[in-house]
Amino acid sequence: MDLSLQDIDGAVESGRKADELENKESIESAKCSPWSALKHYVNFGLIPGFGLFSESYLLFIFNQVGGPFKNYTPWTTCYGSSMDGYTKMASLVGIIVGMIFFSCVADSLGRRLGSCLTNVLMLVGAIMLTAASPAPFEDGDTRACHQFFWWIFGSYLLFGIGVGGEYPLSASIASERSLATKQTALKRGRDVLLTFSCQGVGQNLGNMVFFFLTLGCTNKGNCDEASIVAMNYRISMGISLIFLTLLLPYRITRSESVVYEKMKKKQAKEGLATPGYVAIFKHYSVRLIGTMGSWFLWDIIMYGNSLFSKEVTRQVNEGLSQVDITGYTWLYTAAALPGYFLSAFTVDKAWMGRKRLQTGGFILVGLLFFLIGGIMPILKEPQNTGAFVFLYCLATFFYQFGPNATTFLIPAEVYATPVRARCHGLSAMAGKVGALVGEQGIAQMLTAIGLAPMFYIMGAVAIAGAALTVFMVPDSRTLDLQEEDRKFVKGWLGERKAQEFFEQSKRDIDAVDNLEMQLSM
Numbered sequence: 001m002d003l004s005l006q007d008i009d010g011a012v013e014s015g016r017k018a019d020e021l022e023n024k025e026s027i028e029s030a031k032c033s034p035w036s037a038l039k040h041y042v043n044f045g046l047i048p049g050f051g052l053f054s055e056s057y058l059l060f061i062f063n064q065v066g067g068p069f070k071n072y073t074p075w076t077t078c079y080g081s082s083m084d085g086y087t088k089m090a091s092l093v094g095i096i097v098g099m100i101f102f103s104c105v106a107d108s109l110g111r112r113l114g115s116c117l118t119n120v121l122m123l124v125g126a127i128m129l130t131a132a133s134p135a136p137f138e139d140g141d142t143r144a145c146h147q148f149f150w151w152i153f154g155s156y157l158l159f160g161i162g163v164g165g166e167y168p169l170s171a172s173i174a175s176e177r178s179l180a181t182k183q184t185a186l187k188r189g190r191d192v193l194l195t196f197s198c199q200g201v202g203q204n205l206g207n208m209v210f211f212f213l214t215l216g217c218t219n220k221g222n223c224d225e226a227s228i229v230a231m232n233y234r235i236s237m238g239i240s241l242i243f244l245t246l247l248l249p250y251r252i253t254r255s256e257s258v259v260y261e262k263m264k265k266k267q268a269k270e271g272l273a274t275p276g277y278v279a280i281f282k283h284y285s286v287r288l289i290g291t292m293g294s295w296f297l298w299d300i301i302m303y304g305n306s307l308f309s310k311e312v313t314r315q316v317n318e319g320l321s322q323v324d325i326t327g328y329t330w331l332y333t334a335a336a337l338p339g340y341f342l343s344a345f346t347v348d349k350a351w352m353g354r355k356r357l358q359t360g361g362f363i364l365v366g367l368l369f370f371l372i373g374g375i376m377p378i379l380k381e382p383q384n385t386g387a388f389v390f391l392y393c394l395a396t397f398f399y400q401f402g403p404n405a406t407t408f409l410i411p412a413e414v415y416a417t418p419v420r421a422r423c424h425g426l427s428a429m430a431g432k433v434g435a436l437v438g439e440q441g442i443a444q445m446l447t448a449i450g451l452a453p454m455f456y457i458m459g460a461v462a463i464a465g466a467a468l469t470v471f472m473v474p475d476s477r478t479l480d481l482q483e484e485d486r487k488f489v490k491g492w493l494g495e496r497k498a499q500e501f502f503e504q505s506k507r508d509i510d511a512v513d514n515l516e517m518q519l520s521m
Helices: 010-030 033-069 081-108 111-130 144-178 182-186 188-196 200-219 226-255 258-270 276-307 309-316 321-345 354-375 384-398 403-412 415-450 451-472 479-491 494-518
Strands: none
Touching: 010 354, 033 081, 033 111, 033 144, 033 188, 033 226, 033 321, 033 354, 081 144, 081 415, 111 144, 111 309, 144 188, 144 403, 188 200, 188 276, 200 226, 200 321, 200 403, 226 276, 226 415, 258 415, 276 354, 276 384, 276 403, 276 415, 276 451, 276 479, 309 321, 309 384, 309 415, 321 384, 321 403, 354 384, 354 403, 354 451, 384 403, 384 479, 403 415, 451 494
């Protein structure tokens, strides 16, 4: 046996055993009590998804924070619709950059290193957002006003780069972790979507925090005071520092993804470089069109409506108070939250699956938007605000019980381990390009063509997403990730080299098992 002790990565092996034990205990205990089910959610949802939680908290809360900036002095010195759009665009541009960069880092240098780096960038960005200065400043001081908002712009750009890496990293880690035991492999979709549900939890916490801050200053009658606006802003942003600071030590001490580590060892043993983009596009061109295209179309709808939900509600009923609008915006995200969990617990069912959930969600959202657009004159009557809120909440529910979940999940399953993070990153990047289109498009449509045509256009985008899903997106519910690795390596290296690649890997694994047995005797 020509295996040395250096061939055995102790940390990785111990991490693998810890993962297997943790997964097994979590599955067994989840059957026993609500407390155990909560523990399972913490292990498989909150911990790996904490980055997505922080991202959605800080990204979507600006939908709320931007309201006072546009309405009260001294912020109105320079802050208007254009500056609001630039600020929201900064994070989306940063996310696109982060997706491209960190998906390469994840496939080349490892999931663990990438997760630590994204955490640091998000933490630094959040600190800079909280410390944005000067605030407050004198009314009419244009220089100070621009300094404050360009500070926010730069901070969101940096924060966005870190966030961008979270998408391919968290999806790849959650998907690969599901292979630890046979039980978790059968519930792969559930555990990946439990990770993704942290996005909804973060959105709700952000909206809840700002709602109560707004309610408090409304009761005191001082919401328009510059010092109160600045204080509410800093409190809203500063809360995120708690989450990101607590997350960093966990990520530093966490072991590498076992599936990724094994594949890297195989590549190193054979002297193979990481597969390039030529190999990726040659093998996965059709799938990439499906996952990138559907995510692009979906984020036009998702981000466009989420970032401008306050403006949509204000146009439907101009008589609503600031507290009412803030409360309705929170209600939209609260109505969507159950959709995350319903997706998680149905996506592995044979009668549902990924493709059916995504197609059905696109169609239902499209039909609801056509309905809202068609009866908009009726909905704009003050006594019918409740009807609009109900229909809009129903649409946001099917955001999550539908394409928002599956566009994240499917790219984590249909690509092989050596390229999974990059393919997921490409798909997510296409989504954020769609988010830019939606953010800028809805901003323009709200002022140029009005609400009803806007909903018609969004409905048409949703139907286009359903058609693309039907023809270009595979259903990955029964897909074997290890078999997908074999198919990719065969296409990448050729049949003979691929066979040698996996035979050598099997001999190495058997040798490790034999050595472990000898050491334990």
